Amino acid sequence: MCHGATKNFAGLMVARFFLGVGEAAVAPGFGLITSMFYTRKEQPLRQASWWMGNSFANIFGGLVAYGIGSITNPSVEHWRLLFLILGSITSAYAIVLFIFLPDSPSQARFLKEQDRQVAVNRTLENKTGFMDMETFVFAQVWDASKDPQLWLLFLYTVSVNFANGGLTSVSSNSPTASSLNH
Amino acid sequence: MSVLSSLPDSTVEKVLTNAKLECIATNTNKSIEVGQIVITEVSTADSKRVLHKIDYCIIPLMGFCYMLQYMDKLALSQGTLLGLRKDLVCFGLVSCRLQGAMADSLLSSTSKALNTPGAPLSSTLDISFGVGPAHTSSSNSPPVNTSLSPSSFGEPSSCVMVLPRTSLD
Numbered sequence: 001m002c003h004g005a006t007k008n009f010a011g012l013m014v015a016r017f018f019l020g021v022g023e024a025a026v027a028p029g030f031g032l033i034t035s036m037f038y039t040r041k042e043q044p045l046r047q048a049s050w051w052m053g054n055s056f057a058n059i060f061g062g063l064v065a066y067g068i069g070s071i072t073n074p075s076v077e078h079w080r081l082l083f084l085i086l087g088s089i090t091s092a093y094a095i096v097l098f099i100f101l102p103d104s105p106s107q108a109r110f111l112k113e114q115d116r117q118v119a120v121n122r123t124l125e126n127k128t129g130f131m132d133m134e135t136f137v138f139a140q141v142w143d144a145s146k147d148p149q150l151w152l153l154f155l156y157t158v159s160v161n162f163a164n165g166g167l168t169s170v171s172s173n174s175p176t177a178s179s180l181n182h
Numbered sequence: 183m184s185v186l187s188s189l190p191d192s193t194v195e196k197v198l199t200n201a202k203l204e205c206i207a208t209n210t211n212k213s214i215e216v217g218q219i220v221i222t223e224v225s226t227a228d229s230k231r232v233l234h235k236i237d238y239c240i241i242p243l244m245g246f247c248y249m250l251q252y253m254d255k256l257a258l259s260q261g262t263l264l265g266l267r268k269d270l271v272c273f274g275l276v277s278c279r280l281q282g283a284m285a286d287s288l289l290s291s292t293s294k295a296l297n298t299p300g301a302p303l304s305s306t307l308d309i310s311f312g313v314g315p316a317h318t319s320s321s322n323s324p325p326v327n328t329s330l331s332p333s334s335f336g337e338p339s340s341c342v343m344v345l346p347r348t349s350l351d
Contacts, residue, residue, distance in 0.1 A: 023251050053248030053251075065260035065263070
């Protein structure tokens with residue numbers, strides 16, 4: 001939402017940074033939840049299922065933006081309105097997630113006590129460990145930071161997303177499309 | 183690591199204490215340490231029912247959230263079409279140059295937008311150079327604004343060719 005209040009490039013980038021911070025936990029978090037609720041065999045399909053949201057965003061994002069762009073005589077600029085509307089929807093949805101998205105099968109609101117046990121038992125074979133003691137172990141963070149594999153993955157993700165970010169943020173005025181108009 | 187495999191159905195009750203997971207079976211009173219594996223028989227019908235329940239509850243929740251997340255991300259891209267670049271002039275400059283550079287990396291041939299082979303490189307290196315002056319004098323820069331009017335957004339050529347001069351004025 002703060003995107004809508006920016007006055008200059010620096011402000012926009014700061015808002016962008018915090019959007020990134022907020023979004024950073026989304027994909028890994030969902031991956032973790034999926035791995036806690038499903039057996040290894042069931043996981044790929046489910047991971048793909050929530051990832052589909054990405055495609056839906058591509059489908060509807062443009063339409064929503066077009067709709068917002070066609071609002072006549074807005075009190076703020078259209079692009080500010082776009083950020084404000086989308087931001088407020090997402091912020092509201094955060095409350096829904098906070099209430100309904102469980103940390104682990106044993107805390108799932110939508111399952112009865114009996115069913116929670118079934119849910120836990122189903123995924124025991126994964127041996128991924130979800131008996132969360134709700135303590136953050138810094139020794140594990142340190143341990144992970146010494147893993148070269150982690151840093152290679154980090155490097156890979158950073159390199160990929162540099163291009164990805166740039167392309168995504170100007171995709172609406174893609175040069176490929178516009179040069180075809182010449 | 184002991185394995186209790188002879189427990190009936192899913193009649194295992196779990197109580198979570200600070201560091202101990204105690205499993206008390208209805209017929210056997212055995213407490214179990216964390217890390218032990220408890221295998222209980224769960225009927226496939228039960229299991230399937232729970233699986234469907236999880237499917238219907240969790241996947242839409244996460245999917246919708248992921249959609250919103252990505253829409254927020256895309257909003258910047260769409261914002262540029264709705265006049266963001268005009269209002270935040272600096273971003274317009276950077277974006278235009280990036281666009282020029284990307285046009286080149288995307289289309290292996292130097293496109294009509296960038297006529298000489300050296301152009302994409304210079305336009306990329308120019309970024310900080312161009313942003314500086316425009317950033318400080320964002321109040322009155324009509325040439326920049328006019329060249330970035332919505333009608334010319336789709337034409338990277340005009341942006342790349344015009345901006346370096348206007349921003350230095």
